[in-house]
Amino acid sequence: MSATPVKLDAEGFLVDGGQWTREVAEALAGEERVSLTPTHWKVIDFVREEYAQQHASPGLRRISLGSGVGMKDLYALFPRTPGKSAARIAGVPKPKSCL
């Protein structure tokens, strides 16, 4: 069992989105002391779907409206920087949206 190293950029985002697996997500979340619950996965799955469709990472408000997870809950699920953390754990680029 020899794992290929998963490349991260200087901000901790995946360099190659193709390297993303659910195990990678668990490991990235672990770094932020977040253990992924079904609600986290609901958010992560939405972020990945949205990125696949729009070719751009959704901003935090879009995540909230699209995933149905309220803003208060997003700040509790992904502490401090929910938009950025959700994108990082979902293996998509840092969101560029101001909202």
Added chain:
Amino acid sequence: MAEVIFERAMRDGALGYQVEAPKARKVAIIVSKGTLDMVYPGLILANAARMSGMDVMVFFTFWGLDCITDKEVDHLHVPTVGNPSMHLPTMVGGLPGMEALASHKMKQGMDKLQIPRAREFLQLLDDSGVELYACGLAMDMFNRKKDELLPQVKGVLTATEFFEKAEGAQVIFT
């Protein structure tokens, strides 16, 4: 489950991001005007700061109070007179209906960008953990009562109390 090994890029010889949460940065934004073009920068900056992991408080004073007053918040306008950036002759800007038209256009533009209207924006900030405060002196000046404010307003503060709460914060005046 296969073990995941990360290969990290370094920035200036150090990790470009912190795995441990850093000491929280703090910002206090003062909103002193009640026109759309003066209220929104404050709201957007407050939200962006919060999304960046900062502790954020917003202090509404003078005409900024309109933004947190229940009967005013849905009627914020863009000024068309004395606003050189409108590129409108002042006399034209003063014609009846011009201000309503400009405000309507701006709100349409913001809807297109999915920027929430002020009332919803304040709810969003409150849900995000941004603390909203009203200025007590301005409340007295405009004869405004606490029960006329939106429920998201956490309290009415004097300027001194504001600075006590804002200790260690970067202060932005708009």
